Amino acid sequence: MKTPAELKYTATHEWVKEDNGTYLMGITDYAQDQLGSLVYINLPMEGDAMTAGEAFCDVESVKAVSDIMAPLSGTVTEVNGELEDAPQKLNEDPYGAWICRFEAEGEEEGLLSAEEYAALCEKEAK
Amino acid sequence: MEKKTVLYDCHTALNARIVPFAGFLMPVQYTDILEEHMAVREKAGLFDVSHMGEIMLEGEDAVKNLNHLLTNDYTVMKTGKVRYSPMCYENGGVVDDLLVYKMGETKYLIVVNASNKDKDYEWMKQNVSGNVTLKDISDEVAQVALQGPLSDRVMEKLTDLDTLPKKYYSFKENVDVGGICCLVSQTGYTGEFGYEIYCPAEKGVQLWNMLMEAGKDVGLLPCGLGARDTLRLEAAMPLYGHEMDETITPLETGLGFAVKMDKEEFIGKKAMEEKGEPEITRVGLKVTGRGIIREHMDVLKDGKLIGHTTSGTFLPYLKGAYAMALIDKSFAETGTPLTVLVRGRETACEVTELPFYKRGE
Numbered sequence: 001m002k003t004p005a006e007l008k009y010t011a012t013h014e015w016v017k018e019d020n021g022t023y024l025m026g027i028t029d030y031a032q033d034q035l036g037s038l039v040y041i042n043l044p045m046e047g048d049a050m051t052a053g054e055a056f057c058d059v060e061s062v063k064a065v066s067d068i069m070a071p072l073s074g075t076v077t078e079v080n081g082e083l084e085d086a087p088q089k090l091n092e093d094p095y096g097a098w099i100c101r102f103e104a105e106g107e108e109e110g111l112l113s114a115e116e117y118a119a120l121c122e123k124e125a126k
Numbered sequence: 127m128e129k130k131t132v133l134y135d136c137h138t139a140l141n142a143r144i145v146p147f148a149g150f151l152m153p154v155q156y157t158d159i160l161e162e163h164m165a166v167r168e169k170a171g172l173f174d175v176s177h178m179g180e181i182m183l184e185g186e187d188a189v190k191n192l193n194h195l196l197t198n199d200y201t202v203m204k205t206g207k208v209r210y211s212p213m214c215y216e217n218g219g220v221v222d223d224l225l226v227y228k229m230g231e232t233k234y235l236i237v238v239n240a241s242n243k244d245k246d247y248e249w250m251k252q253n254v255s256g257n258v259t260l261k262d263i264s265d266e267v268a269q270v271a272l273q274g275p276l277s278d279r280v281m282e283k284l285t286d287l288d289t290l291p292k293k294y295y296s297f298k299e300n301v302d303v304g305g306i307c308c309l310v311s312q313t314g315y316t317g318e319f320g321y322e323i324y325c326p327a328e329k330g331v332q333l334w335n336m337l338m339e340a341g342k343d344v345g346l347l348p349c350g351l352g353a354r355d356t357l358r359l360e361a362a363m364p365l366y367g368h369e370m371d372e373t374i375t376p377l378e379t380g381l382g383f384a385v386k387m388d389k390e391e392f393i394g395k396k397a398m399e400e401k402g403e404p405e406i407t408r409v410g411l412k413v414t415g416r417g418i419i420r421e422h423m424d425v426l427k428d429g430k431l432i433g434h435t436t437s438g439t440f441l442p443y444l445k446g447a448y449a450m451a452l453i454d455k456s457f458a459e460t461g462t463p464l465t466v467l468v469r470g471r472e473t474a475c476e477v478t479e480l481p482f483y484k485r486g487e
Binding site: 036037039040042060061062063065 | 154155158159160161352356416417418420439440442447469
């Protein structure tokens with residue numbers, strides 16, 4: 001299971017990457033593996049408000065729908081529309097297939113380092 | 127505590143994801159539901175269905191009892207044939223749906239859903255009469271389903287194809303499959319060509335391993351309950367607890383072909399007669415908007431509730447979102463635009479013909 005060192009993570013299996021003052025986010029390799037082949041993404045919209053730890057979009061596999069949580073509070077500024085017709089990219093390249101770009105409000109809080117996140121996944125997998 | 131089928135260790139050795147289902151620990155997927163689904167449509171797939179229940183009904187009055195217990199008619203049936211039927215309560219609601227194998231004039235094998243087996247057996251015991259015996263032989267039997275267009279290419283390595291049943295819904299007993307004495311029926315729950323193979327429980331692992339090996343070069347994949355569900359839905363085959371349950375009569379869920387109202391008597395007939403022509407029916411829905419519709423969602427026509435979905439997801443072969451639904455039959459015409467309420471939002475769909483997928487089309 002890949003957990004790139006340069007990214008930060010949530011306990012709910014999202015990744016976050018700082019990029020010139022804004023953030024990109026997506027779901028982790030562990031998440032995509034647990035969810036199985038994704039067949040639909042209900043993307044957020046530009047301008048949507050995000051509240052840290054609350055659902056703001058969702059993905060669906062054949063078996064189930066799963067919420068994606070906001071890693072930080074803020075506002076969606078750009079959406080990766082490519083995923084709309086190709087949700088399988090979330091499985092194929094979880095760290096390349098970003099879901100949205102957002103501007104965070106206030107400080108970065110409560111995110112996990114790659115090391116901390118990898119330890120959490122290991123615990124969950126048991 | 128969940129039970130394990132005799133093939134449990136085969137599944138864990140293949141790294142299957144295991145889930146509790148109907149009192150058993152069963153594989154939901156080995157690699158990927160989409161991949162397993164496509165293997166069955168295009169090549170072959172192997173399923174452990176040993177969790178299914180098997181009940182033997184024997185005796186001089188066997189036919190009389192089948193005709194009393196079940197909605198279908200067993201009066202005229204050849205040995206070696208299989209016939210589907212719902213089994214109903216007095217109120218017309220469904221106890222279970224099942225397959226009856228005629229092994230002889232006085233000997234029948236009844237195959238029932240795992241989740242209902244104990245309930246079915248109790249119901250049958252309470253309602254049989256005359257010279258007949260019932261025996262639950264589920265623990266003595268292992269059952270696997272080999273499904274897919276290349277099933278014969280797998281079977282020919284283990285058996286003489288001439289010894290296999292040639293017609294859909296027929297079976298052969300004492301078929302030598304790689305040295306194991308099996309009952310083989312041309313049946314399945316995928317809408318695809320294939321076989322269901324029954325053998326003594328203690329031979330199950332050997333049978334599974336031989337089939338896996340024989341299927342290697344045709345691309346056979348082990349398939350879990352996930353693919354079993356998407357395959358049966360694509361083929362619009364009803365599932366107990368979804369398209370029918372104790373509150374729905376078989377007539378209301380489009381199973382009228384297996385309800386012989388002209389039979390003199392069967393359990394549930396009176397209630398169905400009193401209810402008259404059903405007001406609801408089972409339809410197919412195809413999503414024309416965006417999103418996926420699933421079971422237990424409200425179906426609306428111009429904002430008015432007209433029914434609910436019973437099963438639904440993204441169908442891998444058809445590559446679209448589909449569902450089955452029980453709705454007011456005045457909106458059941460193919461092409462009727464409807465909406466389904468998905469987490470508070472209306473998703474556009476239209477009534478489409480069942481089955482969604484038909485072999486060879």
